[in-house]
Amino acid sequence: MVLFIGAPExxxxxxxxxxxxxxxxIPEIARGLGKGxxxxxxxxxxxxxxxxxxxxxxxIDxxxxxxxxxEIDSVKENLDDVTGPIKRNF
Structure with a gap:
């Protein structure tokens, strides 16, 4: 499925x-699209x-x-540390 279009479409x-x-x-159209x-x-x-x-x-970096x-990884780790005991209880 490409761009939400199936084979029938x-x-x-x-x-x-x-x-x-x-x-x-059709070959001319395809060639033009390819060039574009x-x-x-x-x-x-x-x-x-x-x-x-x-x-x-x-x-410039x-x-x-x-x-x-x-930063996202460190927040995830901190979140896992906080929610770890909660997850184990369930």
């Missing part, structure tokens, strides 16, 4: 596409690369998530 969409555009236009997706991916990678380059140039994860 995909088949119906494909049938409608074939009926609207014809079998000979590739351009979006390249643009996204360029933006990421630019952010990383700028961050390294200005000595991009790995903020490590600190947040550490």
């Amino acid at each position: 995909v088949m119906i969409v494909l049938l409608i596409v074939v009926m609207l555009f014809g079998a000979d236009k 997706m590739r351009q979006i991916k390249d643009a996204t990678n360029d933006i990421k690369r630019e952010i990383n380059t700028s961050a390294v140039k200005h000595d 991009l790995d903020v998530t490590k600190d947040i994860k550490k």
Whole structure:
């Protein structure tokens, strides 16, 4: 299941596409969609690369998530310490 769409829905969409555009236009449409997706991916990678380059140039730490994860893990451990006796009673 991709994006909450099952196999029957995909088949119906494909049938409608074939009926609207014809079998000979489907490869052109797929090629255009592929090129568009590739351009979006390249643009996204360029933006990421630019952010990383700028961050390294200005000595900015991009790995903020490590600190947040550490804090969350410590809160979980403290919570387990507090709720441990309660869980054992049930």
